Amino acid sequence: MGRTVRDGLRLTAEQDQFVELAREFAAREIRPRARAVDEADTESPLDVWEKASALGLTSFMISEKFGGGGVTDLLTQVLVQQELCHGDIGIGNLITSNGFFSAPVEHLGTPEQQERFLSPLGTDRPPLTAVAVTEPGSGSDAASIQTSARREGGEYVLNGQKTWISNAPYAELFVIFATVDPSLRSRGVTAFVVPRDTPGLSVGPPFRKMGQRAIVNAEVFLDDVRVPVENRLGEEGQAFVGLMRTFDASRILIGAATTGLARAALDFASGYAAERRQFGVPIIQHQAVAFRLADMATRVDTSHLLTVRAATLYDAGHAVAQESAMAKLVGSENAMWCTHAAVQTLGGYGYSREYPVERWMRDAKLEEIEEGTSDIQRLIISRGLGAR
Numbered sequence: 001m002g003r004t005v006r007d008g009l010r011l012t013a014e015q016d017q018f019v020e021l022a023r024e025f026a027a028r029e030i031r032p033r034a035r036a037v038d039e040a041d042t043e044s045p046l047d048v049w050e051k052a053s054a055l056g057l058t059s060f061m062i063s064e065k066f067g068g069g070g071v072t073d074l075l076t077q078v079l080v081q082q083e084l085c086h087g088d089i090g091i092g093n094l095i096t097s098n099g100f101f102s103a104p105v106e107h108l109g110t111p112e113q114q115e116r117f118l119s120p121l122g123t124d125r126p127p128l129t130a131v132a133v134t135e136p137g138s139g140s141d142a143a144s145i146q147t148s149a150r151r152e153g154g155e156y157v158l159n160g161q162k163t164w165i166s167n168a169p170y171a172e173l174f175v176i177f178a179t180v181d182p183s184l185r186s187r188g189v190t191a192f193v194v195p196r197d198t199p200g201l202s203v204g205p206p207f208r209k210m211g212q213r214a215i216v217n218a219e220v221f222l223d224d225v226r227v228p229v230e231n232r233l234g235e236e237g238q239a240f241v242g243l244m245r246t247f248d249a250s251r252i253l254i255g256a257a258t259t260g261l262a263r264a265a266l267d268f269a270s271g272y273a274a275e276r277r278q279f280g281v282p283i284i285q286h287q288a289v290a291f292r293l294a295d296m297a298t299r300v301d302t303s304h305l306l307t308v309r310a311a312t313l314y315d316a317g318h319a320v321a322q323e324s325a326m327a328k329l330v331g332s333e334n335a336m337w338c339t340h341a342a343v344q345t346l347g348g349y350g351y352s353r354e355y356p357v358e359r360w361m362r363d364a365k366l367e368e369i370e371e372g373t374s375d376i377q378r379l380i381i382s383r384g385l386g387a388r
Contacts, residue, residue: 009075009079009308011076011079015071015076015079018060018069018071018076018079018080019076019079019080019083021055021057022057022079022080022083022084023083023086025051025052025055025057025084025087026083026084026085026086026087026088026092027087029048029051029052029087030048030084030087030088030091030092031087031088033045033048033088033091034087034088034090034091034214034356034359035353035356035359037088037090037091037213037214038090038211038213038214038359040213041208041213042206042207042208042213042216043216044094044128044167044169044170044214044215044216045091045094045214046170048091048094048095049094049095049128050125052095053124053125053126054124056068056069057080057084057095057096058095058096058098058121058126059098059121059122059126060077060080061077061096061099061102062098062099062102062118062121062122063106063118066114066115066118066119066121066122067119067121067122067123068118068121068122073311073315074249074252074253074311074314074315075308075311075312075315077096077099077253077256077311078252078253078255078256078307078308078311079256080096081096081253081256081257081260082256082257082259082260082263082304083260084096084257084260085256085257085258085259085260085261085264086260086261086263086264086267087260087264088214088363089212089257089258089260089261089360089363089364089367090211090212090213090214090215090363091214092257092260093212093214093215093257094167094214094215096253097128097129097166097167097215098121098126098128098129099253100129100131100166100246100250101121101129101130101131101173101175102118102121102129103245103246103249103250104131104175104191104233104239104242104243104246105117105118105175105193105233106118107242107245107246108191108233108234108238108239108242109233109234113193113230113231113233117173117193120173127171127172127173128167128170128171128172129167129171129172129173129174129175130165130166130167130168130171130173130174130175130220131165131166131174131175131177132162132165132168132174132175132176132177132220133145133162133177133243134162134163134164134165135147135160135161135162135163136161136163140372140373140375140376142177142186142189142240142243143185143186143189143240144182144185145160145177145178145179145182145189146160146179146182147159147160147161147162147176147177147178147179147222148160148178148179148180148182149178149179149180149190149192150180151180151229152226154228154229155226155227155228155229156178156192156226156227156229156232157224157225157226157227158176158178158192158194158200158222158224158225158226158227159222159223159224159225160178160222161219161220161221161222162176162219162220162221162222163219163220164207164217164219165217165218165219165220166215166216166217167215167216168203168204168216168217168218168219168220169203169206169216169218170216171196172195172196173193173194173195173196174193174194174195174196174201174220175191175192175193175194175233176191176192176193176194176220176222176227177189177190177191177239177243178190178191178192178222180236180237184237186240186241187237187240188236188237189237189239189240189243190232190233190234190235190236190237190238190239191232191233191234191239191242191243192227192231192232192233193227193231193233194225194227194231198225198226198227199225199226200222200223200224200225200226201220201221201222201223201225202220202221202223203218203219203220203221204218204219204220204221205218206218209366210362210365210366211359211362211363211364211365211366212363212366244321247324247371247372248314248320248321248324249314249324250371251324251325251327251328251371251372251377252307252310252311252314252320252323252324252327252328254327254328254331254332254367254370254371255303255306255307255310255324255327255328255330255331255332256307256311256327256331257331257367258303258328258331258332258334258335258364258367259300259303259304259307259331259334259335261335261338261339261360261363261364261367262296262299262300262303262331262334262335262338262339262364263300264356264360265296265335265338265339265341265342265357265360266293266296266297266300266338266342268342268355268356268357269293269296269341269342269345269346269357270284270293272345272346272349273289273290273293273345283345289345292341292344292345293341293345295341296337296338296341296342299334299337299338300334300338302330302334303327303330303331303334303335306323306326306327306330306331307327307331309323309327310323310324310326310327321380321384322380322381322384325372325376325377325378325380325381325384326377326381328367328371328372328377329374329377329378329381331367332364332367332368332374333368333374335364335367336361336364336365336367336368338364339357339360339361339363339364340361342357342360342361343357343358343361
């Protein structure tokens with residue numbers, strides 16, 4: 001099989017085809033819908049999801065034995081994520097969101113559980129799924145969750161409240177993280193797969209958000225929800241380690257998503273600056289604008305390279321908590337900086353909702369917060385320095 005050089009990386013023909021598919025889909029289906037999705041506020045674009053599913057973009061990261069695309073290496077996933085999020089980061093993240101659900105099932109589940117819960121994701125009409133970790137009193141400190149899991153014979157009884165759960169209004173399957181004993185902190189955290197129609201599970205109204213409105217978030221309430229032992233992922237107390245390994249990968253993918261967003265801002269601002277004339281010349285010829293664009297380009301490439309490095313190390317089996325934190329930290333903060341710079345470059349037009357850059361700036365902010373704030377990423381990186 002031939003190989004293609006893309007952005008300095010030597011890709012197989014298959015890898016390159018997936019990246020090109022994502023790039024074309026983003027331009028044809030995602031970018032044209034992004035403004036309307038943002039205006040709709042609390043509605044996910046399920047028609048775009050269905051089109052992406054038909055092409056395998058919602059399940060390309062799932063193993064072939066479960067009907068997915070078999071792209072299990074993180075590097076290719078990173079490159080695909082960049083392209084989807086170059087179209088729109090909210091819609092791009094929606095399209096690949098089932099990968100977040102599949103990760104703890106793959107890391108902790110038995111072969112029978114993997115077959116039962118992952119095979120539906122590789123069908124022509126896959127369900128949307130959700131992962132429920134965050135609680136009103138437990139955000140960055142995931143070990144402090146209070147949702148309880150009490151064993152009663154062949155079942156567990158779950159009680160608690162989750163918040164900011166992505167896809168909650170649409171999800172058909174949830175991975176719920178609960179604790180069998182809060183005093184054990186991380187050693188008590190246990191994961192369960194819970195179907196939406198399980199009695200006692202309910203979902204609150206959708207949150208109204210600053211950005212990334214393509215993914216709808218809501219609270220999830222668990223009131224004496226009975227789950228069979230067969231739906232427990234791993235042993236009691238094993239889920240926290242699995243969650244951290246999931247975060248290692250998902251934070252790298254956030255780095256990829258934010259790189260795609262930052263590149264979109266750079267592309268749009270550069271194109272605008274080449275056409276907009278002030279003082280008799282295109283504004284890109286003014287040093288203040290040109291240097292801003294140069295800084296944007298440098299930040300985009302920095303995010304890309306850190307993300308690729310982290311993904312490559314992850315695929316090689318290395319521990320990458322520090323590298324994934326760097327990829328997320330730098331990617332998210334560079335995306336915030338680049339989108340702000342794009343707004344500044346467009347001036348008054350940048351402040352208008354007629355142009356996408358103000359939306360992109362709102363979208364970028366989420367990535368400095370979710371799956372561990374920038375403060376948490378710096379804490380992870382600093383703790384790793386002593387181990388070098």
